[in-house]
Amino acid sequence: PISAARLVLEKTAHVLLIGPHATRFARHFKLDRQAGHHRRSAQASARRNALREAVTATGPQRRMLHLYKAIFSPLSHGPLHSEEQRAPRRGQGEGETVGAVALDRRGTLAAGTSTGGIAYMLPGRVGDSPLIGCGIYADNEAGAVSMTGLGESIIRIAVAKEITDRMALGASPTTATRLVLEKLDRRIRKVEGFGAAGALVLAPDGHFAIRHTTPRMCAGYWTGTGQPVVADRFP
Structure with a gap:
């Protein structure tokens, strides 16, 4: 994404591109797409599960999880697009900045x-x-x-x-x-x-x-x- 952002700076008069058309923009300049799935070690999986329990027990993340399930449950809205079928994003301990x-x-x-x-x-x-x-x-x-x-x-x-x-x-x-x-x-x-x-x-x-x-x-x-x-x- 940061390579695409640099191209927005250098090749356009814009500041921010989002959504599917930003993906098309990146593909036009032949940027490689990072794989969305990575093999996770047993230690990383245990840490992820512990974090999941912690953030959903109290605080704002609990209501976010409930809302996520309500909006994107297949039982509520039928078949989902592939982008929506993915599991909730990884915990803050793994998806760092x-x-x-x-x-x-x-x-x-x-x-x-x-x-x-x-x-x-x-x-x-x-x-x-x-x-x-x-x-x-x-x-x-x-x-x-x-x-x-x-x-x-x-x-x-x-x-x-x-x-x-x-x-x-x-x-x-x-x-x-x-x-x-x-x-x-x-x-x-x-x-x-x-x-x-x-x-x-x-x-x-x-x-x-x-x-x-x-x-x-x-x-x-x-x-x-x-x-x-x-x-x-x-x-």
Whole structure:
């Protein structure tokens, strides 16, 4: 998908393509389609089942699963299209986000994000990853941001854009990211019980921040010299 998104940038005057015609667009440029099914180890299956039980016991995912079954049950609506017959999407523990921010020698900033979605999302659901200003944003004069977390929460306060706006006003990547994630925590997670997020943030001068509201988030960085640094927890 991210290769198709780059083609939208380079070959069209559009910002976002969705649905079957986006697939036709990708096929026109001979992009390979990733296989939809992968062999899962016994350990991964056990983790998936445990997560399924956890997310459906309480919280918003429980009502999403009930709605999913109500809408897409063959008994309710007869034969389903092949896209709708697939099992609910994998749990958050397996369908994780991959994101990156980068700065080149010419001072050009870039951000990219690809996501596996959330557990039991309805077909047609759009998260924060493809939405400019929510899960992803890059401005050569302000900064670049790539987000991970629960997309619905990130969308509601346009996290990526707010972080870069604060940087444009003089805040450091660390300060801007901390303030916006604290806002997300205060406005959504503490009120509604969900809304974890993590951010990769890069300023035009090369300073950066990696911050997350969860106990851990695997990430890494490379300054252009030496070896990359990888860790699963950042301040």
